[in-house]
Each structure stands twice: as C-alpha cells, then as structure tokens.
Amino acid sequence: MGKRDYYDILGVTRTSSADEIKKAYRKMAIKYHPDKNPGDKKSEDNFKEAAEAYEVLSNADKKKRYDQFGHAGGASSPNGGGNMNMEDIFSQFGDIFGGGGGSPFDSFFGGQQQSRGGRRVSRGSNLRIKVKLTLEEIAKGVEKKVKVNKQIVCETCDGSGAKDKSSFHTCHTCNGSGSVRRVTNTILGQMQTTSTCPTCNGEGSEITAKCIVCHGDGLTRGEETININIPAGVSEGMQLSMSGKGNAAPRGGIAGDLIILIEELPHEFLKREGNNIIYDLHVSFIDATIGSSVEVPTIDGKAKIKIEPGTQGGKILRLKAKGVPEVNSYHRGDQLIYVDIWTPKALSKEEREMLDKLRDSPNFKPQPGKNEKSFFDKMKEYFE
Structure with a gap:
C-alpha cells in the first residue's frame, strides 16, 4: 500500500x-x-x-x-x-x-x-550539492555515487567532545534533565514553564576536559561517499533531499539533510521541452520528394523512420513514448521530429542542367495553400 x-x-x-x-x-x-x-x-x-x-x-x-x-x-x-x-x-x-x-x-x-x-537535541546544518545528469540518465533514472566533504562525528571522542568519560559531570543547574522549570504566580494561580538549561545548553552534562582532536566540538572534517538514487523524469533546477546525510551534529544530535540540485547536461542532437524530446531532421529535397528511410537519434538509441514522398518542410513526425517519463508516473512524453528541407548551395554543371530541365515541370511548381497546413496549424493539431 x-x-x-x-x-x-x-x-x-x-x-x-x-x-x-x-x-x-x-x-x-x-x-x-x-x-x-x-x-x-x-x-x-x-x-x-x-x-x-x-x-x-x-x-x-x-x-x-x-x-x-x-x-x-x-x-x-x-x-x-x-x-x-x-x-x-x-x-x-x-x-x-x-x-x-x-x-x-x-x-x-x-x-x-x-x-x-x-534535553535539547542539536541538529547539523544542511548541505547542498549539484549533480549533473545526461538526458539518457534523466530518462531512465540513475544511481550516482558522490563524495561529499562535510562535518562528521569525531572518531576520537565519538562525538562527545570530551577527553574521556571521566570528563563528564552532571549539570549542577538542571541536575541532568537539560531543562529548568520556573513557577510564576499570577492572578490565575501558579503558571509553570519549561525552558532549555542555560548552563549546559540543554545537554544535561558539562565537560571539564575537551577532546584534543575536535577541541570539544565533537565534529571534524571528513569525506563520505553517498549513493543517490535519482528517479526518472527529474528536470533542471529540481531539488531532491536525503534526510540525515548533511553535516553531523555534536553529542549524538540529528544530522542535517543533503540537498541535491539537478543540472541537465546539453545533448549533442536532442533538446528537451517538458517531457517531449525535440529533434531537427534535415533531409534533401530529393528524399523529401521521392521518399526515403532515415535513422534518427533517440534517448533509447537509433530509430528508423520513413519519409513519405512529397514531405513538406515544417512537417512534424512523432515517435510515441520516446520522450522523458513523468516523475512518479508511467506516462512518457513523445519525440517530435521537425522536418527541414536542406537545399544545396553549390551545384555542378551537370546537376544544374538536370534541375533546369525540371524547373518548368508542373510537379515542381510551388502550390502554396493547396492541401497544406501552416506550421502553427500543425503544432496546434498535434497538441490537441
């Protein structure tokens, strides 16, 4: 459950x-x-x-x-x-x-x-680190091992801050309770309040001889390797939290949290928009005219798609469920492929002569508006 x-x-x-x-x-x-x-x-x-x-x-x-x-x-x-x-x-x-x-x-x-x-329980401060993730790692989720330099419990005194056990004495103010009570007479009768002991700061004991390593702090600097399980679908700027993995607290207190800030590394070919993946596909006007089969990169590897004969520039092709999953959900975005017709800038004499022969052909005459929707209409239709 x-x-x-x-x-x-x-x-x-x-x-x-x-x-x-x-x-x-x-x-x-x-x-x-x-x-x-x-x-x-x-x-x-x-x-x-x-x-x-x-x-x-x-x-x-x-x-x-x-x-x-x-x-x-x-x-x-x-x-x-x-x-x-x-x-x-x-x-x-x-x-x-x-x-x-x-x-x-x-x-x-x-x-x-x-x-x-x-008794007053101390708490360690939080730590913040940045974890860089590739698009593939974000799509599948990943376990990262990171080394964190932070405050750790002093091994010499086991975090007590005292030289040895004999260096501890029960606080004379609170008699070891860590708190003091005060009774105040009011018109409604006696009112009792409890507050942290000012002598021992709520710890219930006093130290007469401090640890020679941590000088009574109970903490030293150290390095810890932490395994971080990052769920699939996280995004740039998202913060994850690991309780108790921040700086240690002295005298057996509660450690702070480790805050993990997510940073997305740019992909060589793909771009992310929400849970969708965007890819700009450049095809020659010949492939767009007579059709072709091409390979495109995805976050799962290569995928082969078909370019239908007569494909126009600005057409959007969709690879369903090839995008990034939502956090805590089985739903996954799509990969959208924007088709761009690539026009050569330099032609040989023979190539130019061949194209000149086709220039006046009715099939090569542009027919704007005929059975074609604008780019924005296509986008609106897709998301609807």
Missing part, C-alpha cells in the same frame, strides 16, 4: 496557511502522543505519520516539491517517513509546543519528561 496523502493525514488542504498546518499537527501530536497512549502501536504509527507529514508541509521548498511530484519528488526522506525516529519528531516540539522539546504534556500538566525528551 502506498503512502497516504500528507494533506489528508493532517486534515488540511493545499491552500491551508502555515499556521493552519501547524495547528493541525499540534492537535494530532497531542491526540496520538505516546505519553497519552502508552503501548498503543496504532497511535504510535499515527504519531509518526503526522510528524512526517508536518516535516514536509511546514517546509516551503519540500512542500513545493511534494505538491508538484508527490512522494517521489524527494521532499521527504528517501527511506520513507516510517524510519523517522523519535528524536527527529521530538526535535520539532521546540517550535510547536515551546521549550526544550519532549512531551507537550510536561509543560501542560507538570508531568515527568522522558529521559531524553527534556
């Missing part, structure tokens, strides 16, 4: 505002939160599904790609939203519910946070 539509999951429409999408997700998160439905696998799946939908629809670029190409547009994780872990989801709560993340019920009802929920 395919994925459900993100708009249906949150109960919103394509024209819903960012605030409406945010409110819809907040409602779903409260309804299906694990704290409210302990041990309920269906609620947990709904909770993750709603988080995946919000992760895409709350991002302008991802939403635009999803609206245009659906789930195949790379708007979400290429591995699917089902692999979105709880750290990814809880990291959204800082924006949705305020405070340091974790369970929204903690700030509402003063409940106990999960062991990691109250």
Whole structure:
C-alpha cells in the first residue's frame, strides 16, 4: 500500500496557511502522543505519520516539491517517513509546543519528561550539492555515487567532545534533565514553564576536559561517499533531499539533510521541452520528394523512420513514448521530429542542367495553400 496523502493525514488542504498546518499537527501530536497512549502501536504509527507529514508541509521548498511530484519528488526522506525516529519528531516540539522539546504534556500538566525528551537535541546544518545528469540518465533514472566533504562525528571522542568519560559531570543547574522549570504566580494561580538549561545548553552534562582532536566540538572534517538514487523524469533546477546525510551534529544530535540540485547536461542532437524530446531532421529535397528511410537519434538509441514522398518542410513526425517519463508516473512524453528541407548551395554543371530541365515541370511548381497546413496549424493539431 502506498503512502497516504500528507494533506489528508493532517486534515488540511493545499491552500491551508502555515499556521493552519501547524495547528493541525499540534492537535494530532497531542491526540496520538505516546505519553497519552502508552503501548498503543496504532497511535504510535499515527504519531509518526503526522510528524512526517508536518516535516514536509511546514517546509516551503519540500512542500513545493511534494505538491508538484508527490512522494517521489524527494521532499521527504528517501527511506520513507516510517524510519523517522523519535528524536527527529521530538526535535520539532521546540517550535510547536515551546521549550526544550519532549512531551507537550510536561509543560501542560507538570508531568515527568522522558529521559531524553527534556534535553535539547542539536541538529547539523544542511548541505547542498549539484549533480549533473545526461538526458539518457534523466530518462531512465540513475544511481550516482558522490563524495561529499562535510562535518562528521569525531572518531576520537565519538562525538562527545570530551577527553574521556571521566570528563563528564552532571549539570549542577538542571541536575541532568537539560531543562529548568520556573513557577510564576499570577492572578490565575501558579503558571509553570519549561525552558532549555542555560548552563549546559540543554545537554544535561558539562565537560571539564575537551577532546584534543575536535577541541570539544565533537565534529571534524571528513569525506563520505553517498549513493543517490535519482528517479526518472527529474528536470533542471529540481531539488531532491536525503534526510540525515548533511553535516553531523555534536553529542549524538540529528544530522542535517543533503540537498541535491539537478543540472541537465546539453545533448549533442536532442533538446528537451517538458517531457517531449525535440529533434531537427534535415533531409534533401530529393528524399523529401521521392521518399526515403532515415535513422534518427533517440534517448533509447537509433530509430528508423520513413519519409513519405512529397514531405513538406515544417512537417512534424512523432515517435510515441520516446520522450522523458513523468516523475512518479508511467506516462512518457513523445519525440517530435521537425522536418527541414536542406537545399544545396553549390551545384555542378551537370546537376544544374538536370534541375533546369525540371524547373518548368508542373510537379515542381510551388502550390502554396493547396492541401497544406501552416506550421502553427500543425503544432496546434498535434497538441490537441
């Protein structure tokens, strides 16, 4: 079974505002939160599904790609939203519910946070790369291996930023929770708020001796080879996203995303217009007059086509389903062949004498408008 539509999951429409999408997700998160439905696998799946939908629809670029190409547009994780872990989801709560993340019920009802929920989870920055594709690769889809220079987890300290385990001490301000609570007296009674611990920045611990390699950052520069599966039908300027393949985050945080910008390489003979492929075919007036059989290039190789006797310049021939497929669809465009009559510029004496003899023949007299449609009429007829 395919994925459900993100708009249906949150109960919103394509024209819903960012605030409406945010409110819809907040409602779903409260309804299906694990704290409210302990041990309920269906609620947990709904909770993750709603988080995946919000992760895409709350991002302008991802939403635009999803609206245009659906789930195949790379708007979400290429591995699917089902692999979105709880750290990814809880990291959204800082924006949705305020405070340091974790369970929204903690700030509402003063409940106990999960062991990691109250701690601030850092996130690595996104990376952008450009991938150049040939027309053949775009038509068939391709797997690319790219080497990306980025921030990776320090191998010496395993990303902790500390010299050794003894260099960690529980934060004296938050006692390891990563967050601090404040109670304020108001005319309505006591109001409790939760915020990130200012001493440990939400990590729950302090480092007394830093790693000598990364100097406490928990990150170093490195190179990673990444396999990118690019679907057929992508186009110039399209952006794909791979979740978790960007810069690493320190202290076990969530890695950023890898944004892949598609660039089309020009083809030697063919041009692309949408999902159609255009080829300009030059034939001699002799072949156009008495007919011929010629080979033309396509993105699948060579194809032989027939030039009917009496073919006029400007005629459009079509090779059905020889164009580029639509993303996330079985439909494929056509190859359009524009016939252009090639006229020689230099003739021998014998050739000129032969043509002179034919000049006055009625069959060689132009008859404009007779049973012939204009180029624009042909184009209109084709697309209708």
